[in-house]
Amino acid sequence: xxxxxxxxxxxxxxxxxxxxxxxxxxxxxxxxxxxxxxxxxxxxxxxxxxxxxxxxxxxxxxxxxxxxxxxxxxxxxxxxxxxxxxxxxxxxxxxxxxxxxxxxxxxxxxxxxxxxxxxxxxxxxxxxxxxxxxxxxxxxxxxxxxxxxxxxxxxxxxxxxxxxxxxxxxxxxxxxxxxxxxxxxxxxxxxxxxxxxxxxxxxxxxxxxxxxxxxxxxxxxxxxxxxxxxxxxxxxxxxxxxxxxxxxxxxxxxxxxxxxxxxxxxxxxxxxxxxxxxxxxxxxxxxxxxxxxxxxxxxxxxxxxxxxxxxxxxxxxxxxxxxxxxxxxxxxxxxxxxxxxxxxxxxxxxxxxxxxxxxxxxxxxxxxxxxx
Ligand code: ADP
Numbered sequence: 001x002x003x004x005x006x007x008x009x010x011x012x013x014x015x016x017x018x019x020x021x022x023x024x025x026x027x028x029x030x031x032x033x034x035x036x037x038x039x040x041x042x043x044x045x046x047x048x049x050x051x052x053x054x055x056x057x058x059x060x061x062x063x064x065x066x067x068x069x070x071x072x073x074x075x076x077x078x079x080x081x082x083x084x085x086x087x088x089x090x091x092x093x094x095x096x097x098x099x100x101x102x103x104x105x106x107x108x109x110x111x112x113x114x115x116x117x118x119x120x121x122x123x124x125x126x127x128x129x130x131x132x133x134x135x136x137x138x139x140x141x142x143x144x145x146x147x148x149x150x151x152x153x154x155x156x157x158x159x160x161x162x163x164x165x166x167x168x169x170x171x172x173x174x175x176x177x178x179x180x181x182x183x184x185x186x187x188x189x190x191x192x193x194x195x196x197x198x199x200x201x202x203x204x205x206x207x208x209x210x211x212x213x214x215x216x217x218x219x220x221x222x223x224x225x226x227x228x229x230x231x232x233x234x235x236x237x238x239x240x241x242x243x244x245x246x247x248x249x250x251x252x253x254x255x256x257x258x259x260x261x262x263x264x265x266x267x268x269x270x271x272x273x274x275x276x277x278x279x280x281x282x283x284x285x286x287x288x289x290x291x292x293x294x295x296x297x298x299x300x301x302x303x304x305x306x307x308x309x310x311x312x313x314x315x316x317x318x319x320x321x322x323x324x325x326x327x328x329x330x331x332x333x334x335x336x337x338x339x340x341x342x343x344x345x346x347x348x349x350x351x352x353x354x355x356x357x358x359x360x361x362x363x364x365x366x367x368x369x370x371x372x
Contacts, residue, residue, distance in 0.1 A: 002195045003253040005261060006235060009168040011049045011130065012251060013234075014040060015158035015225075019175035020241030021056040026070050027063040028056060028088070034095055035244040036173070040135065041099035043251060049130040051165060052092075053138045053158040060084035060091070074147075082143035092137055102134045107141035110149050113160055113277035114317075126165045159225035162234040163272040170229050171250050172222055173241030178258030179219060181206050196260045199227045226260035228276050233266035235259065267370065275330050275370030280319045282310030282337050284363070291322040294329055294371060299362035302335075302351060305344040312337045314359065320369075331369035334360045 016036060023029045033056075040050050058070065058077060061084025071077050089105050096103050106125070112118045129136045138161055140151055151157045155172060162170045176184070177192065184190035196203055207219035226236045239246040239257035249256045267275075286294075290304020300320065312318060314336045320329040335343065340363065343351050352358040 002259055002261060003255060006169065006253045009251060011165060011167045012043065013051045013053060013158055013162045013167045013170045014247060015053040015154055015170065015172045016055065016241060017154065017174055018055045018059065020173045022059040025068065026059055028059050030091065032244060033091060037092065037095040038099065039244050039247040041096060041101050042248060044101060044133060044135065048251065051126065051130065051136045051138060051161060053154055053161055054088070055139065055154050056088050057081040057084040057139060057142060060087040063087065078143040085139065089137060096135060104129050104134050104136050106136055106138045108138060109141045109145045110151050110279060114279045119273055119277055123164050130165065153221045155221040155225040159228035160276060162229045163232040163269065163276065166269065167234045169251065170234050170236045171247055172225065172236065172238045174222065174238055175241065177240045178238045179206065193258050194255065196258060199223060199230065199260065230260050230262045231267050232272045233262050235262045271370045274332065274368065275372055278317045280330065281316040282308060282312035283319045283321055284308050284340065285321045285323070287323055291328055294369070297366060299366045300364040300369065301348055301361065302343040302363050303345060303347050305340060305363060307344065308337050308340050310337065320364070327372060329369050329371045331364035333364055335363055
């Protein structure tokens with residue numbers, strides 16, 4: 001029944017994780033990759049527009065340099081990833097050629113999402129490639145980014161890419177059939193979950209704990225990806241990548257894996273970028289009344305602000321925390337951190353008198369704010 005929601009699918013993002021792409025030695029599983037490529041090519045032949053988000057650069061590097069141990073230091077890992085990325089994309093190119101398909105490579109970092117111009121540029125490039133039936137193959141540009149400038153894991157990257165290209169469906173291939181109510185590798189009585197319509201705390205609690213040996217995310221990053229993707233109108237299905245033909249089954253609406261149904265009220269592409277693409281410059285802490293007002297679709301006023309941390313200018317991105325220090329929203333601040341220090345807890349009518357100027361009644365306007 002719920003899979004009927006998939007009948008109008010046109011644009012699909014496929015995310016393949018390290019545990020699917022590599023053997024237990026850590027090196028690439030070429031046989032598996034061949035089947036993944038065959039499945040994607042057959043979707044493209046049927047008129048679907050497909051983008052691939054792929055890990056595996058380190059594994060490919062290990063194969064190239066004949067290394068058996070995954071390196072421990074960041075430098076070594078980044079060097080290996082830069083060798084491996086070439087080998088990985090070369091492998092994809094040869095395999096896709098065999099199906100008459102052209103690929104393109106995009107190596108993105110957090111900065112490509114947070115900078116609005118770069119974001120729009122990447123969006124246009126992907127749109128152009130897809131319209132020419134070229135398959136964009138995307139990975140994080142690991143060799144050049146430090147930890148704080150990273151998206152960090154390819155589950156999150158795939159959700160960002162889904163927003164970037166307005167995908168209808170994101171398929172995450174994992175080493176497991178989908179989401180269970182607890183980690184089945186630890187609890188033998190874990191129950192399988194076919195459909196998630198609301199990603200609440202219960203769902204997040206199910207996904208705690210470590211992932212596989214080489215994967216970076218585990219189930220929790222997939223749930224976060226689902227929370228993001230379903231907001232922008234992308235359905236997300238987690239399926240077992242052991243059998244790459246599951247990609248086709250999922251697209252065709254077979255009851256396979258765990259489906260996270262997209263939300264009816266899709267947020268705008270700009271709000272998605274604001275909420276998930278951008279990096280924060282500072283933090284605003286608000287009281288319970290203001291938290292309630294934001295949840296009811298109101299803008300943030302100075303009177304509800306308890307404090308700030310970090311320094312930011314007017315027009316920069318802030319995270320908004322409630323009094324329990326929980327992140328509830330992200331937005332663009334109309335006032336700088338030093339101005340907010342002076343007007344916090346005060347009424348909007350007092351702003352002009354306190355600062356000698358007033359830009360706006362709202363510190364963060366609802367149009368520039370996303371509840372997360
Ligand atoms: P990938 O490398 O494909 O991204 P990961 O290994 O990072 O995959 O994540 C999948 C792993 O998450 C599973 O093999 C399992 O060990 C773990 N996990 C934790 N909680 C759950 C859960 N509730 N349901 C399913 N898997 C879970």
